[in-house]
Amino acid sequence: MGKKRVIPGFGLSFGITVFWLGIIILIPLSALFIKAAGLGPAEWWKILTSARVLAAAKLTFGASAAAAAVSTVLGLLVAWVLVRYQFPGRRILDAIVDLPFALPTAVAGITLTSIYAPTGWIGKYLADMGIQGAYSPFGVFIALTFIGFPFVVRTVQPVMEDMGLELEEASAILGAGRWTTFRRVIFPVLIPALITGFTLAFARAIGEYGSVIFISGNLPMKTEILPLLIVAQLEQVKYEAAAVIASGMLLVSFFLLFLINLLQRRLNWQTR
Amino acid sequence: MSISIQSIHKTFGSYTALDNISLEVPDGSLTALLGPSGSGKTTLLRIVAGLEFADPGSGHVQFHGEDVTDIPAGQRGVGFVFQHYALFKHMTVAENIAFGLTVLPSSKRPAKKDIDDRVNELLGLVKLDGLGKRRPHELSGGQRQRVALARALAIRPKVLLLDEPFGALDAQVRKDLRRWLRIFHDEIGLTTLFVTHDQEEALELADQVVVMANSRIEQVGPPQQVYDHPETPFVIRFLGNVNAIKDSRNPEAPIFVRPHDVGILFAAEADPATDRLARVQHLFAAGPVAKLSLRLEDGQFLDAELSRQQLDELGLDVGDPVAVRMQGASRFE
Numbered sequence: 001m002g003k004k005r006v007i008p009g010f011g012l013s014f015g016i017t018v019f020w021l022g023i024i025i026l027i028p029l030s031a032l033f034i035k036a037a038g039l040g041p042a043e044w045w046k047i048l049t050s051a052r053v054l055a056a057a058k059l060t061f062g063a064s065a066a067a068a069a070v071s072t073v074l075g076l077l078v079a080w081v082l083v084r085y086q087f088p089g090r091r092i093l094d095a096i097v098d099l100p101f102a103l104p105t106a107v108a109g110i111t112l113t114s115i116y117a118p119t120g121w122i123g124k125y126l127a128d129m130g131i132q133g134a135y136s137p138f139g140v141f142i143a144l145t146f147i148g149f150p151f152v153v154r155t156v157q158p159v160m161e162d163m164g165l166e167l168e169e170a171s172a173i174l175g176a177g178r179w180t181t182f183r184r185v186i187f188p189v190l191i192p193a194l195i196t197g198f199t200l201a202f203a204r205a206i207g208e209y210g211s212v213i214f215i216s217g218n219l220p221m222k223t224e225i226l227p228l229l230i231v232a233q234l235e236q237v238k239y240e241a242a243a244v245i246a247s248g249m250l251l252v253s254f255f256l257l258f259l260i261n262l263l264q265r266r267l268n269w270q271t272r
Numbered sequence: 273m274s275i276s277i278q279s280i281h282k283t284f285g286s287y288t289a290l291d292n293i294s295l296e297v298p299d300g301s302l303t304a305l306l307g308p309s310g311s312g313k314t315t316l317l318r319i320v321a322g323l324e325f326a327d328p329g330s331g332h333v334q335f336h337g338e339d340v341t342d343i344p345a346g347q348r349g350v351g352f353v354f355q356h357y358a359l360f361k362h363m364t365v366a367e368n369i370a371f372g373l374t375v376l377p378s379s380k381r382p383a384k385k386d387i388d389d390r391v392n393e394l395l396g397l398v399k400l401d402g403l404g405k406r407r408p409h410e411l412s413g414g415q416r417q418r419v420a421l422a423r424a425l426a427i428r429p430k431v432l433l434l435d436e437p438f439g440a441l442d443a444q445v446r447k448d449l450r451r452w453l454r455i456f457h458d459e460i461g462l463t464t465l466f467v468t469h470d471q472e473e474a475l476e477l478a479d480q481v482v483v484m485a486n487s488r489i490e491q492v493g494p495p496q497q498v499y500d501h502p503e504t505p506f507v508i509r510f511l512g513n514v515n516a517i518k519d520s521r522n523p524e525a526p527i528f529v530r531p532h533d534v535g536i537l538f539a540a541e542a543d544p545a546t547d548r549l550a551r552v553q554h555l556f557a558a559g560p561v562a563k564l565s566l567r568l569e570d571g572q573f574l575d576a577e578l579s580r581q582q583l584d585e586l587g588l589d590v591g592d593p594v595a596v597r598m599q600g601a602s603r604f605e
Contacts, residue, residue, distance in 0.1 A: 166358040169323050173345040173352045174372035174427060184375070188362040 029250070036243035047244045052220055053229065059137055060226040061252070064205035067144030071201045072194055074145070075152025082153070083160045097153050100146055105210030112143055113215045135217030140225065143211040148201030155197035156190060163189055195264045199257060206253050273336040273430040273463050274299040275320060281330035282315055289315045290326070291487040297431075297465055297480070299336070302457045304474035305467045307484035308510070313467045314435055316484070320465060321433050322348045335430055351424030351462075355436040357416045359408040365419050366391050366404035372427035394422040397456075414445040425462075434466035438473065450477055471511050475499060483507050502528075505604050515574050517598070528602045531563070534576035535597035536586060542595030550574065552592045557583060564588070566596060 036044075047053060082094050100108065116123040116133030123133035133139055167189070171181040209227040216223040224232075226249050233242035275297035282290040290312045297303045305313040318324040320333055322345030332341045340348050360368050367374075369391045373382055382390070395401055398418035408416055417437065424432060437453070438446040454477055457464055468474050474481050475495040483490040483498060483506075491503045502508035508528045509516075515534070516526040542549060553573065554565035562583040566574045574596065578586075588594065 166354050166356065167360065169345070170352070170354060170358040170360075170423075171371070171375075173321060173323065173348075173350065174375060174423070175346040176371070176375040177346070180375050184371075185360055188360075 032243055032250070033247055035240065036247040038240045039244060043240075044244055044248075047241050048248045052224070053226075053245060053248075055221045056224045056226045056229045057249070057252075059140060059223065060206060060249075061256075063137060063140045063144055063225075064202055064208075067141050067148050067205050068198050068202035070141075070145050071149035071152050072198045075149045075197055075201075076156055076190070076194060078149070079153045079156040079160055083157060097150050100150050105147065105208065106214065108146055109143060109211030109214030112146060112211065113139070116142055116215065134215050135219075135223065137216075137223055139215040139217070140212050140223060143215045144205040144208060147208055147211060148205050151200035151204060152194070152197030155200065156193045159190060159193040192264060192267055195260060195267070199260045199264075202260075203253065203257060206249070275431055275463060275465065276334040276337075277316070277320065277331070278334070279331035280316070280319060280326045280333065282312075282319065282324070282326050288487050290319070292331075293489060294331075295482060295489060295492065297463060299463055300461045301479045302454070302464045302477065303466070303480040303482060304478035305465065305482050305484060306469070306471060306474040306510075307490075308469055310486075311484040312487040313469075313482075313484045317433055317435055317465060317467050320431075321345055321350050321352050323352075349427065349430045351421075351427065351429030351432040353417070353420045353424050353432075353434040353437055355439050357408075357420040357440075359416060359419060359423075361408050363407075364404060365400065365406050365408065365411070366395070368408065368419055369394055369404075369422045369426050371423060390426060394426055397425070397460075398422045399452075412445075413441045414449050417441065417449065425460075429462070432462050432464040434464065436467055436469070438468075438470075446473075453477065475511070483510060485510070500600075502602060508602055513575065517568070517572055517574060522603070522605060525603055525605045527598060528604075529598040529600070531575040531577040532561075533598070533600045534566075534574065535599050536564070536566075536576060536578060536582070536588075537595040537597060538586070539593040539595050543597075547595040547597045550594055550596050552588055552590050552594060555588065555590055566594065568596070 039047075078097065082090065082097075113120075113134045115121050116126070116139055117135070118124060118127040118132065120133065126133045131138065133142070163186070167185050168181055171185045176184065207227065209225075209231075212225050213228055216225065216228075218224050218228055226245065230242045230245050230249075233239075233245065275295075277293060277295040277297075280290055280293045282288070293312070293316060295316075305316060307313045315324060319326055322340070322343060326333075326341065332339055334340065335348070345352075360371065363371070366388075370387050373387045373390065376382075381387075391404060392401075395404055398421055400415060400418055400422070403411070403415070408419065411419065421434075438449055441449065450473060466478075475498075478495060480492065481495050481498045482492050485506045491498055491507050493501075498507065499511055502511065505516075505528065508514050512530060514528050514530050516528055518526045537547070539549060548568055550566040550568045552564055553567045556563040557580065560580070561577045562580055564576045564578065566576055568574060576596070586594075
């Protein structure tokens, strides 16, 4: 006899969970690995360590990490403004934050490209300063920042709303200045949410395809990202090679996300 | 250190939160700001703390004669305890208590050892010895409240301000902590101002009670004086159960009489000059006092309280006629 629970149906809901995760995530991923397993370890190694794959991996993970980091700072700022200040148009601004979620990424890519291209509105000023906007690793970074920062805003915002003003007031009345209050009282409370936001933005950026292929220019060894490299393999009917690159990417992503998760667990335990 | 509040006015948009408030809080006193929600009591406390500022040009707040009206909270040297404690969850109890000392500029900051000593001293003062390494979520509500108090005291404040200090606690803890705070206050003698909506708490704990309603002060005085000599209908109603009985002499201004001040006699003993006739409508005697609901001849209801002994002597039952004598009644004309 099992214990009576307030909400019944554990068996059923657990069953649905496992079934759903199975058909949506696990079976497709298994299929991917099975396909990749068509090649032996030596070939795996050869594909994954080829200069083109390594360059693409470096750009994908590097630009994603940089974009997620910048999104975290930017997202924190936007969330702060949305939560703490009342101003005309606040609701509209709040809604605009979600646009990158909804906008087809190709549209975002094309728009960003036209703006940041050396002849574009912003790109020409960047060009004057000697920075190439579109068609460069920097362009990839811009696109990834665009799609990443709403994740940070939406994870940090509720925590900030929940925090209220009392903690800040308590800190201020004990003599702490604004910066000390932020550093010692507000920031530690926000860290878990910031890490979650960073993780989501990072994961999203690694998998991003649509916006990047327009702004990057897709020069092998220079501005080519892993997802594009995979598509390139498919177009050449090298299905196994595509599956190997995808598997490798998946494993690295999983490892990184797992690390971040561990870090977060430790922090949560400390600051609960 | 005494607190002097002089003609403070505070508006939020079109809403007046404090309407020309003046108040003296004597040095070393324990003063209660008592009132229903929306009466302005918390706003007044926050203005004293420097968390809120009075309307420009409206008045002054002084600590022991020194004008602090425009001084920000962090430099006023006040201890403030929030209703929901506002403890820093990511810090230990000791780090919470030490916070006010560790944020001092390095020139004024005590040595680490002195801070540790001060924290231990405060932990002892609030009876939390040995709990310095815990985190706030590992403590009970009453313990958290005392951590908040120790944190406020660490900076050796000139005055102590408490916002609904027992509001979030359950009844028993509330009572214990209330008694403890009274003793604690008498030991350290720090001028203390606290906000409450609980009249029993204010009357039991404070030396001076300030009754507030609708952004104004209704009455100020020692608890017994405020209770026995209320100056307005609001005060008499707010400080405890009271009957408001209308009579033919002035229907606009009812007579106020507390249930325990209602004298009950046999109907035959009624003195027509002072007494009114009534019938027992309902009787509830399970408890230390018997509670009676009486119906006067004109149909008005009146609550009365008797000791069990008096009830037995009168031998009353539902439906019996009685004479009612209203002792210590107040009328505001």
